[in-house]
Amino acid sequence: MSNDMPEPEKLKEIMQVMSDTIPELLNSITRVLYGAKEGEEYGKAVANFYKALKDGGMSNEEAFALTKEYMGNFNIANVIGGAARGAKGPRED
Numbered sequence: 244m245s246n247d248m249p250e251p252e253k254l255k256e257i258m259q260v261m262s263d264t265i266p267e268l269l270n271s272i273t274r275v276l277y278g279a280k281e282g283e284e285y286g287k288a289v290a291n292f293y294k295a296l297k298d299g300g301m302s303n304e305e306a307f308a309l310t311k312e313y314m315g316n317f318n319i320a321n322v323i324g325g326a327a328r329g330a331k332g333p334r335e336d
Contacts, residue, residue, distance in 0.1 A: 285317060289310060289313065289314055292309075292310055292313050293306055293307075293310045296309055296310065
């Protein structure tokens with residue numbers, strides 16, 4: 244049986260790098276997704292998406308449901324969760 248676990252000192256070093264790097268990475272992603280200008284563009288994109296669905300003949304309820312799903316695709320938690328699931332393979336509900 245092989246021991247694939249890093250030595251404690253190496254593990255401590257890895258965890259330190261992660262604790263220094265990941266929070267700033269998340270802050271950068273959040274700024275990109277939720278900055279003032281980005282938020283305005285996001286709002287326009289959502290409104291255009293909803294309008295296109297309505298113009299295509301969907302009911303208010305159908306357009307709202309799809310728009311809500313569309314908006315969820317830009318949620319930071321969903322983006323990160325999707326990336327993490329992608330690394331592990333599809334999630335089975």
